[in-house]
Amino acid sequence: MFEHHENYDRYIPDVMLKKHKKHEEYLNDVYAGMSHEEIYKSKLGTVEDALAIIESGDCIVNSIHGCEPRLFYRNLHRIADRIDPNNPVELWSCVHRWGPEYEVHTNPELKDKFHHQTFFYDGNFRKIHPSGMSTYFPVNLHNYGQELHRCKRPNVVVIGVSTMDEHGYCCVSCDLQWEMESLYSADKIIFEVNPKIPHLPGECAVPVAMADVIIESDLDLYELQDPPIGEAEKTVAQYAAEMVHDGDCIQLGFGGIPNAIGFELMDRHDLGIHTEQIGASMAHMLQKGVVTNRYKNLDKGWSVGTFIIADNFTYEYLNNHPRVLMRRGRYTNDPMIIAQQDNMVSINAALQIDLTGQVAAEAIANIQWSGTGGATDYAYGAYHSKGGRAMLCQISTAKKGTVSRIAPILDPGSIVSVSRNLTDMVVTEYGVAKLRARTVKQRVENLIAVAHPDFRAELRKEANKYMYF
Numbered sequence: 001m002f003e004h005h006e007n008y009d010r011y012i013p014d015v016m017l018k019k020h021k022k023h024e025e026y027l028n029d030v031y032a033g034m035s036h037e038e039i040y041k042s043k044l045g046t047v048e049d050a051l052a053i054i055e056s057g058d059c060i061v062n063s064i065h066g067c068e069p070r071l072f073y074r075n076l077h078r079i080a081d082r083i084d085p086n087n088p089v090e091l092w093s094c095v096h097r098w099g100p101e102y103e104v105h106t107n108p109e110l111k112d113k114f115h116h117q118t119f120f121y122d123g124n125f126r127k128i129h130p131s132g133m134s135t136y137f138p139v140n141l142h143n144y145g146q147e148l149h150r151c152k153r154p155n156v157v158v159i160g161v162s163t164m165d166e167h168g169y170c171c172v173s174c175d176l177q178w179e180m181e182s183l184y185s186a187d188k189i190i191f192e193v194n195p196k197i198p199h200l201p202g203e204c205a206v207p208v209a210m211a212d213v214i215i216e217s218d219l220d221l222y223e224l225q226d227p228p229i230g231e232a233e234k235t236v237a238q239y240a241a242e243m244v245h246d247g248d249c250i251q252l253g254f255g256g257i258p259n260a261i262g263f264e265l266m267d268r269h270d271l272g273i274h275t276e277q278i279g280a281s282m283a284h285m286l287q288k289g290v291v292t293n294r295y296k297n298l299d300k301g302w303s304v305g306t307f308i309i310a311d312n313f314t315y316e317y318l319n320n321h322p323r324v325l326m327r328r329g330r331y332t333n334d335p336m337i338i339a340q341q342d343n344m345v346s347i348n349a350a351l352q353i354d355l356t357g358q359v360a361a362e363a364i365a366n367i368q369w370s371g372t373g374g375a376t377d378y379a380y381g382a383y384h385s386k387g388g389r390a391m392l393c394q395i396s397t398a399k400k401g402t403v404s405r406i407a408p409i410l411d412p413g414s415i416v417s418v419s420r421n422l423t424d425m426v427v428t429e430y431g432v433a434k435l436r437a438r439t440v441k442q443r444v445e446n447l448i449a450v451a452h453p454d455f456r457a458e459l460r461k462e463a464n465k466y467m468y469f
Contacts, residue, residue: 031209036168043191043214047075050158050190050213056084060156061092061148061182065309066174067160069192070098071217077103077110085112092117092154094177094371097222097309099124108133119144120371129368141276141306141374142333145181157186160217162197164208173200174221174308174315177276177329180206188212196221198308198319202326223311224279226256232395235429237261240347240393243425243432244268247295249341251275251378252282253348254370257393261347265290272296273303274341276332276374278324283314286321297340299325306332333374338381339388346382346390348375350418350426351398354410355444355463357420357435359392366413379422383436390424391432396452404455406447408462426450444468 031039050072054060062069073096083089091104091114099105104114105124108131116134118125119141125134139147148154159179161170170191172179180203183189191211195218208214229237236257241264244250249272250265252258262281265271272293273282285291286303293301302325308318318324331337338344351369352360362370382390394405406428410416426433426447433446444463448456463469 036164036166036208039168040164040208040214043208043211045213045215047071047215050215051075051079053188053190053213054079054089054156056082056087056089058156058188059090059092059152059154060158061154061178062157063159063172063175063179064094064177065097065307066221066315067172067197068097068222069158069160069190070101070219071215072158072190072192073098073102073104076114077107080110080113083113088112089114090117090152091115092148094118094120095122096124097122105133118371120373121368122370126367126369136368136371138372140333140372140376141177141329142335142377144329145178146330148178149181149185153185154182155187156190157182157188158190158192159183160192160194160197161206162199163193163195165199168207168209169205170208171197171199171204172206173198173204173318173326176202176204176306176326180328181330183210190215192217194218194221196315198315200318200321200324200326203328204326221312221315222309224309226259229256229260232429233257233260236393236395236427237264239429239432240391240427241265243389243391243427244271244345245343246270248272248343248345249274249296251338251344251346251374251382252279253277253346253374253378255349257349257395258347261393270294272341273305274299274332274338274344275305276307276329276378278303278305278308278310278314278318280310280314283310283317286324287317293323295342297342298337304332333377335377335380335384338378339384341385341388343387344382344385345388346378348378348392350392350394350405352405352407352410352414353392353394353423353426353447354407355447355459355466355468356440357423357426357443357447358410358416359418359420359423360410360414361392361417363413363415365411372417375417376422379418379424383422383424390422391427392418392423392425393427396428396430396450397455401452401454404451404459406451406455406459408459408466440468
């Protein structure tokens with residue numbers, strides 16, 4: 001159930017809205033007459049001060065990507081000796097980009113003291129999952145904040161923020177997937193201020209008076225290094241780019257291929273951006289004037305995203321950018337909001353697709369590989385946009401060419417991230433398979449046509465076996 005964006009607060013638990021009012025009263029009453037600098041200094045402490053407020057049974061939620069509170073997590077293991085194993089600290093997050101640095105993430109002896117709950121697996125979480133240190137939480141990105149609170153209210157928020165501006169605000173610029181909802185319901189709030197985090201307009205600005213403890217860090221932000229792009233990936237990117245026209249509004253998902261597609265769009269004009277991830281290719285598009293957002297139905301003139309994960313060029317270029325607006329995930333990924341953008345083009349990656357159009361984008365058989373993220377959100381939104389297109393892009397094979405990513409049926413235990421009812425186009429290095437408004441028989445023919453030639457005969461044989469024709 002989704003509502004127009006003017007009413008989306010009605011689906012947020014009351015506890016968050018009530019806490020918001022409490023904070024307003026707190027800020028107005030307690031800090032009246034103090035300068036922003038005085039408030040900041042009254043909150044400023046050490047890592048030890050931040051750790052001192054963490055207790056057994058706390059539920060901690062943190063920002064991620066370019067706003068990951070790296071200094072805090074580097075030191076969190078130091079309180080293990082005072083955490084009751086019968087009442088461990090729960091750590092709610094998504095990916096932990098710097099996970100190998102954190103003992104709470106790598107030391108299985110601490111699994112009874114700290115337990116990770118996550119919406120999205122990366123290589124770090126996949127590595128620790130067998131030890132029982134982490135649990136996956138299935139949910140679509142637009143519901144991250146809401147469903148987290150329905151499961152268990154986080155009472156501690158730790159966020160990486162920019163330095164304070166002249167108005168007394170810091171910015172959690174690089175991640176707004178669940179942070180604002182959590183800030184307004186938390187009992188204890190820790191800011192990790194880092195001058196390398198960019199300032200940006202939007203919902204990411206938070207007053208320093210909200211923090212209980214402020215710690216300062218100058219550690220590097222995580223730079224996302226996409227895998228090398230080979231000839232097959234480049235061909236996929238070129239085919240996908242042909243489907244993007246001047247004036248379209250785009251979303252680019254995680255991965256090397258979506259980012260490579262962005263770099264293939266540098267000759268377009270008047271593109272718009274409404275996305276979850278703002279990555280390196282989007283920063284370059286903005287720099288070159290490819291993006292103007294002039295034809296967007298909502299947020300006209302603004303590039304809108306909910307998190308930033310890229311390279312240092314992107315972080316530095318976006319700093320104080322006057323036309324990049326950070327908004328909550330429950331807005332950017334609300335399918336009904338996405339659908340209101342005409343000519344919305346969604347570009348994401350997939351792991352496997354069956355011959356009828358079912359898409360496995362987050363798991364390999366029964367192994368959780370990543371997460372649903374915004375795959376369903378944008379598939380639905382772009383599918384229902386006037387003139388919209390939703391592309392799932394992948395090279396045709398895996399495991400050095402020995403396995404076809406287009407399969408007769410999904411591997412047993414696979415998770416369907418995108419229903420075949422929402423699958424629009426599948427792009428490989430062999431072309432574009434259009435599935436929307438096609439029968440199962442037509443879908444099978446179109447998908448076999450973009451499968452690797454070495455597997456086409458077997459796919460056709462299996463299609464007959466399953467009576468798809």
